[in-house]
Amino acid sequence: MNDMTLLERGVQTDDIKISARNVEVFYGDTHAIKNVNVEIQDKTVTAFIGPSGCGKSTFLRCINRMNDTIDICRVKGDILLDGEDIYDPKVDPVQLRAKVGMVFQKPNPFPKSIYDNVAYGPKIHGLARNKAELDEIVERALRRGAIWDEVKDRLHSPGTGLSGGQQQRLCIARAVATEPEVLLMDEPCSALDPIATAQVEELIDELRQDYSVVIVTHSMQQAARVSQKTAFFHLGTLVEYGATDRIFTSPEDPRTESYITGRIG
Template sequence: MSVIEMKLEREVAAETIKIQARKVQVHYGTNHALKDVDVDILSKNVTAFIGPSGCGKSTFLRCLNRMNDTVASAKVSGSILLDGADIYDPRVDPVQLRAKVGMVFQKPNPFPKSIYDNVAYGPKIHGLTRSKAELDEVVESCLRKAALWNEVKDRLQSPGTGLSGGQQQRLCIARAIATSPEVLLMDEPCSALDPIATAQVEELIDELRSQFSVVIVTHSMQQAARVSQRTAFFHLGHLVEYGETGTIFTNPKDPRTESYITGRIG
């Protein structure tokens, strides 16, 4: 368990609460998908959500930038505060919210446009840049942050769909950080990737921590242990346990967490 030990020693940055969720419930039609979830997500931290399939971890992630609004049958209650403002307040425009809380999806989903246009899409729709030169700069810096620049700088105009799976996912990350979000949500970002691409993306996540707070949903406990500072374990729509990653993995309080980590459920 050397990874876990390394983790234990990694210092946890001085925290401020970025997102505060209280009594969050989600219903899909008659299906009660999420029950009374309370979580505080800290800034400049990687928070991992783990749990068996269908436990509600992705559902909760999609609550954080109101992507559940696009599912007609979904009903969300409870409160989720971003920097103290309730994101479900009727005055909040989900469009503005999602610029601050970006999202990366399970399957790489580059638009059928050029690499450049994929990254420039967010800044363009939100009107973040004033000139072409400024936009070029944003695109380059985001691609650099996503560790993709060197691989694509000569073919920015070729279609994003032509990249390899790992490159596509890094392109999607570049696209997500181009709107300078404050929180980056990642929904199993490595599940469609091979081990080498996964390692690259994980490395990237660790670097992104310096600027954003990152929330990652993952199936892989090793991955949660490798990249996150805090971990939340979901089971059957409940948040079972939430705490520092090291503690969760070495000394879980709840027997269900222990069963999951040791491979007896899930």
């Protein structure tokens, strides 16, 4: 595939959106994340790569406090979103998750119609004053999810009836509908075939214009194709973080080099 076309747009802004300091995560007695420091830029696609079990998904789930739903999980350290600590007791995790949307590994449309899937977030957050506004929000989200043309004639058929790739784009549209500032994606293409993957990657690149996107991926090609910044995790630590083209061409850490050349992982 053509790697370079996506990279040419470059990083458009240097604003720091998310900044993590000394983050430690424990699952019971397991020390899953060790002292991670990272600064994620706005309007950028940041990729987290690393072997299975290295903690990249765990760290991603810290950013919208999805780990709160796991009883045995404890998080230490600070994660700042626009300079505010998201683990501050004053912060309502429910509100936070509306601002930091998430797309999961397996497409998980609700057993509702396509329309209701997308309208779910706006409805619970009261984003629309009337039906017309809601229609508008749903259409905009589906367009941004690059799936509008495929579903506009069957908005009221069930979302579970779509193909895997369509379901995943529907889930992205659903996440976008609540107007988040950050989109977290946990291996969004791992359950998809190459064509659907290409469509979703294209979409991720477009989303960068409006959001800060953080994507966890197992595929180094995918990281190289869609991201501007890459972070390499290994055994719960952040080994190396920098511009994607630099990480893939001249990694500083020998572990990064081993991983991207296929010697570990």
